[in-house]
């Protein structure tokens with residue numbers, strides 16, 4: 001089990017990606033991760049190639065990310081006790097997805113040459129892994145994390161102006177009740193408050209209390225700022 005589970009807010013970090021997670025370009029308004037679906041597909045296509053390389057390397061976890069000048073693949077392999085890192089320089093004017101394909105092609109070529117030379121898949125893999133930089137990243141930074149999310153009640157908590165952390169505190173009941181009372185007094189239609197706002201305050205309180213009685217969470221996997229790969233499932237996750 002992952003020890004790094006944490007509760008996070010959801011709506012708040014909706015636009016946390018300032019740039020497209022596929023190309024690094026500007027993110028149009030209302031887009032949350034990718035500048036376009038076409039752009040997303042280009043990187044997903046390259047990552048499928050990468051999966052084909054990561055399999056013979058017996059990869060348990062991997063991450064991929066790019067900066068303005070470099071592409072970086074980190075991995076944890078059953079063949080190695082240390083983390084392994086491959087770097088490649090980016091080509092100006094070329095999408096990271098295209099550069100990634102070239103990087104994978106070069107590593108795959110090495111693997112095939114070694115496999116041909118030694119006629120052994122495992123030795124070919126070990127030879128390619130030996131060319132990686134060792135120990136540059138911590139295991140913890142490459143391993144996938146799972147975050148628990150309370151998305152359902154965020155807007156209700158915001159309506160009553162209560163921080164999300166209160167939900168799991170021991171005094172949740174009391175804090176929410178007093179926040180509710182305060183808002184009700186302030187916005188009661190008898191004291192000149194708006195009907196609509198008053199109704200949402202009452203509804204928010206009921207929804208939050210309902211959630212406390214029966215808490216539900218959604219989970220999301222990934223690593224902040226990096227694409228991450230689970231070798232057991234052979235699946236890539238976009239940056240969180």
Ligand SMILES: [Zn+2]
Nearest residue numbers: 020023035039
């Ligand atoms: Zn893009």
